[in-house]
Amino acid sequence: MNEKDNPFELFSAWLEEARGSEPNDPEGMALSTVGEDGMPSSRMVLLKGFDERGFVFYTNYESRKGRQLLNHGMAALLFHWKSLRRQVRIEGPVEQVTESEADAYFSTRHRSSQIGAWASQQSRPVESRFELEKRVAQYAAKYAIGAVPRPPYWSGFRVMPRLIEFWKDGAFRLHDRLVFYRQPDGTWTTERLFP
Template structure:
């Protein structure tokens, strides 16, 4: 489905919003100067205070949208406490936005191991060296930790830390937003049904 085919229908096939997302992402990969897979990730802390930061989408299919993180980081702790999150892609060059809300599940160990092994060696060292989101007493302390783990893993493969893995947002809703003249934008929302299909609804801009 393209931007000119945002039509209201009662129900759609199980993978329709993912096909549409894939088309939009491919167009973003051709037009965005940096990180077309960058996405704002929203979470909530135990006191109900929202948090948001940018992460990189590392995969998607009809099961959901995957990113990787240190589970002991702020976002890791917040997500694991609620198992809910939201995402927002904004592709300025295309004047498009995609919003995703849903529950969260951990990816399998096999998925996490495969992605971790694909990362540059320096990034794998960094996953061990960084106590993500915690207080850093000095830049030297981080550099010392990097040097220590570089020496420790100087030979052979670098294993994935137990606290580092992937999370998958399983969408309950996906909204596609397309800029239009006079701010009369197109907004199409896919909402998940109990049988794994989707209903679609158009919203006023």
């Protein structure tokens, strides 16, 4: 790892390597949020894009994670690529993506996934599997012809990193840890950590 590297360039290089070595979902990342009770909550989501502004994923804003992010505005992400013995940690505030960004991504989803976004009342109790399947059938019939519009409660978040830590496995647990900190002027400083 080179301390002079831009963290997004380094992340891009690592993600590209993971795409060649991880058997499933190299874009999979653990998303941690904070609930109303102050308890942390984690789950896996998929990275759908990143640039100098941050790391983007999509969800139902009425889901547990959506509500937590809207209420607290902070998140942590963790990528773990076991095949490469590497991980990347990201921490920072979140912002909602624009309507046009959300519409553009939603239009690329498989039609069945678009219908599912309408049918699922994510994170809320469901009486039975049949109830979910019935809702899917209802929305499939409603949107049988033409494009499926994006639900108003379905959109994306961008995690805007204040910290990005790159961790690389080392022999005898002498791992390599490099942390990038975003400064108020947008530049980055780096620091190596003991393993």
